[in-house]
Amino acid sequence: MSCEIRLQGLRKVYPDGTHALAEVDLVCPRGKTTTLVGPSGSGKSTILKIVAGLLEATSGAVLFEGRDVSGLPPEKRNIGMVFQSYALFPNMSVAENVGFGLLVRGTPPAERALRVAKALENVQIAHLAERRIHQLSGGQQQRVALARAVVFQPDILLLDEPLSALDAKIRNELRAELASLLRRFGITAIYVTHDQQEAMSLGDQVVVLDGGRIMQAGAPEEVYARPANSFVAGFIGSANLLPVRIGEPVAGLRPVVLEFAELKLPEAEFQRRWPGLSAGPARLLCRPQDVSIVEASRAHAQITISERMFLGDRVRLTGATPGGQLLHLEAPTRCPVRTGESVPAAVDIDSIHLVAT
Ligand SMILES: Nc1ncnc2c1ncn2[C@@H]1O[C@H](COP(=O)(O)OP(=O)(O)O)[C@@H](O)[C@H]1O
Ligand SMILES: [Mg+2]
CATH class of the missing domain: 3.40.50.300 (P-loop containing nucleotide triphosphate hydrolases)
Known part of the structure; x- marks a missing residue:
């Protein structure tokens, strides 16, 4: 029993x-x-x-x-x-x-x-x-x-x-x-x-x-x-935990300002996904598998690859934005990108999560 x-x-x-x-x-x-x-x-x-x-x-x-x-x-x-x-x-x-x-x-x-x-x-x-x-x-x-x-x-x-x-x-x-x-x-x-x-x-x-x-x-x-807060976000799974500033909504869009990009989320979606958050500093969580190398026109940032780690079934890349922020991402093993190379990268907005600082 x-x-x-x-x-x-x-x-x-x-x-x-x-x-x-x-x-x-x-x-x-x-x-x-x-x-x-x-x-x-x-x-x-x-x-x-x-x-x-x-x-x-x-x-x-x-x-x-x-x-x-x-x-x-x-x-x-x-x-x-x-x-x-x-x-x-x-x-x-x-x-x-x-x-x-x-x-x-x-x-x-x-x-x-x-x-x-x-x-x-x-x-x-x-x-x-x-x-x-x-x-x-x-x-x-x-x-x-x-x-x-x-x-x-x-x-x-x-x-x-x-x-x-x-x-x-x-x-x-x-x-x-x-x-x-x-x-x-x-x-x-x-x-x-x-x-x-x-x-x-x-x-x-x-x-x-x-x-x-x-x-x-x-x-x-x-x-x-x-994750309920940035401690959990940092502790569970590997994550990019980036400082952001959440702005006041303008014309139904909520600005989420990163060091290297500004995301605009529909206010209704913002309210639904993060009912506890309001304008001010916060942190944005995105998993390495939710950051990818994209065509330049769709990029949030140009990053310079500083590290390439072979994981067997995939590679883990680390790149620095022009402002010096590090972004971890994952790519298929066949991805030809080498360290020192500069590539356009984007965050999958649907997969991001915001937590209070
Ligand atoms: N017998 C004890 N006397 C005094 N402090 C203790 C004793 N056992 C554990 N602690 C303290 O209590 C806290 C929690 O310990 P513990 O439950 O063993 O943590 P965990 O298992 O998560 O590592 C720690 O700060 C630890 O140093
Ligand atoms: Mg113990």
């Missing part, structure tokens, strides 16, 4: 006076994965520890299915946990590690064996049951830690940077596997990472944190396309 997690006005001040969380309100929907993402020190692990019952909040409440669990010790919360340091017992076999918690709780041997077998099967390491931990790769150890977390059939799964100790290739493999596993389990999960790509690929809901505050919570597509 998975359950909804609700955080209400959660605050945490550590004994040394560090303010780690300030008024965190969040709903993690039942059966879905919520990823918490943010720079180091933004309060991700603190949230997880409070949900787990390992740490007490200074104020606020944690509710499981509407029930306040604040006074409930960790072992009564029916939570499975996976951490970066797996803390497996090196001298025990895989099966013994996974079954250890059941053994301690006095689960009868036959049932224990059955549950362990099922958990190992779930993470596709049934064939490694009799191996010792030190005979496993990092990725395999991570799977053991996951099996150990789900062997109790918890209502909630908490994962704190579970892949960060692994090298890139294994991490990508395990990420994809984790994603399908979490969907299959249909368990309510909170997944902490500092990697925005991981957050977006695993989360049904992505929560961006900075300085102990939620900057934005939403579906990955929403957070990516319509």
Whole structure:
């Protein structure tokens, strides 16, 4: 039985006076994965520890299915946990590690064996049951830690940077596997990472944190396309974040003035897309894939290419406008443009997003 997690006005001040969380309100929907993402020190692990019952909040409440669990010790919360340091017992076999918690709780041997077998099967390491931990790769150890977390059939799964100790290739493999596993389990999960790509690929809901505050919570597509502020815009995905000045509308057109161009957007469209913005300084977000090399007549700026990075399926170019502003763009690998060359570039207006400074 998975359950909804609700955080209400959660605050945490550590004994040394560090303010780690300030008024965190969040709903993690039942059966879905919520990823918490943010720079180091933004309060991700603190949230997880409070949900787990390992740490007490200074104020606020944690509710499981509407029930306040604040006074409930960790072992009564029916939570499975996976951490970066797996803390497996090196001298025990895989099966013994996974079954250890059941053994301690006095689960009868036959049932224990059955549950362990099922958990190992779930993470596709049934064939490694009799191996010792030190005979496993990092990725395999991570799977053991996951099996150990789900062997109790918890209502909630908490994962704190579970892949960060692994090298890139294994991490990508395990990420994809984790994603399908979490969907299959249909368990309510909170997944902490500092990697925005991981957050977006695993989360049904992505929560961006900075300085102990939620900057934005939403579906990955929403957070990516319509970041709530310039912190989220800069943190999620790679972006051009350009200073602009929004003018007063003139004859039904809203001027958005860049250093190198002036865009004129129909006022009705401006109001619909950015109801919270008014005249004044702002920032314009455009993704590298939304800037392209065009015919001179359609260009917003002439840019001088300063960098060309081969990404395999495409190239990432960086160019400077006459005013010295840098623009990142992506082009097909066959694009012949070299560094030092000057090319006309344009921003895809339909894909831009404006945020307050
Ligand atoms: N036990 C502690 N005592 C004092 N400060 C702490 C403690 N644990 C974490 N912090 C501080 O609280 C803030 C949030 O930490 P944490 O939740 O671990 O961040 P994250 O997991 O996002 O890196 C940081 O400023 C960190 O230094
Ligand atoms: Mg942490």
